[in-house]
Amino acid sequence: MSRKVAVLGASGYTGAELVRLIATHPILEIGALTGERKAGMTMGEVFPHLAPLPLPRLERIEDLSFEGIELVFCALPHATSQAVIAGLPAHLRIVDLSADFRLRDPAEYLKWYGQPHAAPELQAQAVYGLTEFYRNDIEAARLVAGTGCNAAAGQYGIRPLLEAGVIDPDRIVIDLKAGVSGAGRALRENLLHAELSEGTHPYAAGGAHRHLGEFDQEFSRVMGRPVRVQFTPHLLPMNRGILATIYVEGDPQAVHRALAQ
Amino acid sequence: MSRKVAVLGASGYTGAELVRLIATHPILEIGALTGERKAGMTMGEVFPHLAPLPLPRLERIEDLSFEGIELVFCALPHATSQAVIAGLPAHLRIVDLSADFRLRDPAEYLKWYGQPHAAPELQAQAVYGLTEFYRNDIEAARLVAGTGCNAAAGQYGIRPLLEAGVIDPDRIVIDLKAGVSGAGRALRENLLHAELSEGTHPYAAGGAHRHLGEFDQEFSRVMGRPVRVQFTPHLLPMNRGILATIYVEGDPQAVHRALAQ
């Protein structure tokens, strides 16, 4: 029994990867794809490696009928996403891959993203999509917020330690190394091959990275009081992958037990 | 006895590399540097790896006194270069690293660069700067045209074979692999790390690359009749370097002798 899904924003990096993964999924089936600027094109025209897959043509969101669709993946830019999702039919379940619904506190959203949220009631309903820790909530949710890539990498190692109470919550350092595709296809000088290859550099040092907002929210929720970590992401000369080197204080045996169980 | 030189356009990739090389030259000494948009800055501010060198500050060309300067290196963009050089004091000798003076036939220049040459009388005087083949001309020249990078790489292997008469001039294939810094710092999608790394692609296939004009000019000059080669450059996921794989027809022993002598 297959379930029909739509992917909004299928012509970007994230959308294309999603389509590739759904194409071999045992239950999900792609019923519709949208791409504003590429509407009318086939996915194979935009991404040649997807040409062999039997996929619907790209449409504009406003031309899309959601009949028969049960689930929508939203791979749209930040801010656009909340406006589009607010207008979707009520019967749809939604997984949003933008940053729009990761922070549940409107004040935090304003602080990290610089503008008020356009769909605050949806924001309150959204479930933080870190499956390993919110599996039951996600199962029941209408709207799931895909987590930040850095934010997920950091939480996998730290949450079990905070929950087990074996580390000092106020002395956590996350030194993160990330591939460049996470920055998308933006035409920025520091993303050029001649600038990035054979080098590495931190970015958003000193607590300026938006994923820090997710660490704050999630670790504070676990501990029941404000927790602030040190977090420095670095851009590496590789396309994919994230390595988080995490420094904590606690008894090594206890830390190992908490992670191994 | 040192000789004072100026580098025009010292704030680009080419200019910076030139400055780095001149800095350890036994005779040349840097007397002046220009950079339009970076005028007033030190080289170390633009390129941190040059900070330890004792270098003059960047100026605007119009503010530059050429007193005491004997030689000017011109690392300006194509087309700009010919206008600037036309206005330089007559006592200066000039090495131009742009494409402006490589082709000596105005019709060829128009064909490959799409506009008439602005300094045709200088164009006629310029010497093609491939030292291994034009050493005497270069010594006597007022204006030397630095060759195209691909054009140089191809000629090193082929000229000795044409001059020795050991290959068929009408069956030459140049398959060229070039690092990405040759494309400069332009913000183009195909120069992004995520697009270029882990891949390679030909560009300007089918005879569209401007360096083909240099092959035509030089090989025809050697043979005294029109010679046309096949030339396909490829962009490789590396920053520097060029490898030209050249396919010719001729007796292998004779080819080897012509190259080894």
Place this chain on the structure above:
Amino acid sequence: MSRKVAVLGASGYTGAELVRLIATHPILEIGALTGERKAGMTMGEVFPHLAPLPLPRLERIEDLSFEGIELVFCALPHATSQAVIAGLPAHLRIVDLSADFRLRDPAEYLKWYGQPHAAPELQAQAVYGLTEFYRNDIEAARLVAGTGCNAAAGQYGIRPLLEAGVIDPDRIVIDLKAGVSGAGRALRENLLHAELSEGTHPYAAGGAHRHLGEFDQEFSRVMGRPVRVQFTPHLLPMNRGILATIYVEGDPQAVHRALAQ
């Protein structure tokens, strides 16, 4: 209705990639895996990215029961492969990914691989596994010889042109650029990151590469007379992928028609 397969040599690069692909195949199902030196281990222990897949443990070939298995993929080293395949139960169909059964002429095999073939009767039965050109033969075959990676890349562009009779068969140049994983995990100095990254070089130049034997065999078969091409492979600083730049002589319109149809 699934069909059970075994993968022999599943602990190498080729075997692991095969397992990854079969795992999402709609019909094939993995029934057994072998790996001589890693026997007893799980695939997840050898390749962490395969840990989530439900896979049988690695066994030694001699411990393997082929009951219920219909198809065997053989990802063993050259020479080992022919010995193992000669001893497999008669009911099995086999896809061999080594070089052992690509050349059908024993004299050619001896010339390119330096030793007589150990299973010449199987060699005569094997079908050359280039699906686009031998689909019917492959369907009927007991033993399919997976083609060389470079050999496949070159044939895709050239065979249609030879079959259409639109190019000169005696003037074909194949300049091939290949990623480094094709060389496997061998500990060779020229495969080190510090040696290979930021550079490229030809290898087996001058007609020394074994895949040239496949070009000879296949192009001569198409033309009904001996055909010899020029073929120079290059190692590029990327892990995967092959680009073949092919130079031919013929009418461009006819060439385009032959490829486009």
Place this chain on the structure above:
Amino acid sequence: MSRKVAVLGASGYTGAELVRLIATHPILEIGALTGERKAGMTMGEVFPHLAPLPLPRLERIEDLSFEGIELVFCALPHATSQAVIAGLPAHLRIVDLSADFRLRDPAEYLKWYGQPHAAPELQAQAVYGLTEFYRNDIEAARLVAGTGCNAAAGQYGIRPLLEAGVIDPDRIVIDLKAGVSGAGRALRENLLHAELSEGTHPYAAGGAHRHLGEFDQEFSRVMGRPVRVQFTPHLLPMNRGILATIYVEGDPQAVHRALAQ
């Protein structure tokens, strides 16, 4: 007035780079080069990029006359270095690039390198070669120990802060990212392009890296009491360069002032 130097072990990565740098030095002049396994060869035969330089042929150390030589650079493997240096003529001044003379306490040397030092009296005389902090000692020294690459990178940021007393010496984290050429030309699987490119990994985690011995020695010397740091080096898919991300606790303004002065 030039000063003649010899480079022992000139045929390795370190030796070759040293030769390249000395070749453009205003005062130093290369008088002799050794390379045990490459004795009799020219440097250009071993490293083609050095072929244009006028350099002496490689000799064996035992064949070398040190007449006229004032300074010796020793780029030999660890352990070999101490034996060779112990036998050098007394008039020579020596810069050793191995790890042999970095640690001055014999017990520390034994702990980190697993064997007793073969020249303990020289070990006691050696000056730690971090020029920015030991300039006067280096000027007077007969034997200078080149520092570990990681050890140098970490000290540049931390020593000024310890000396100024503005950070907590017991809460220092050094997360270090290093290019792969630092591991030399060893044939190890994790140094292959296909394994290293597109990935990164920590090594010697948990306090196992020998450069930690240098941090211990130097920071303890500065503070006059034992100081232990957290140090995790990572291998990055780049050939050269080191980035040390350092986490400290202290007043940000005071830290900035200590670094800026």
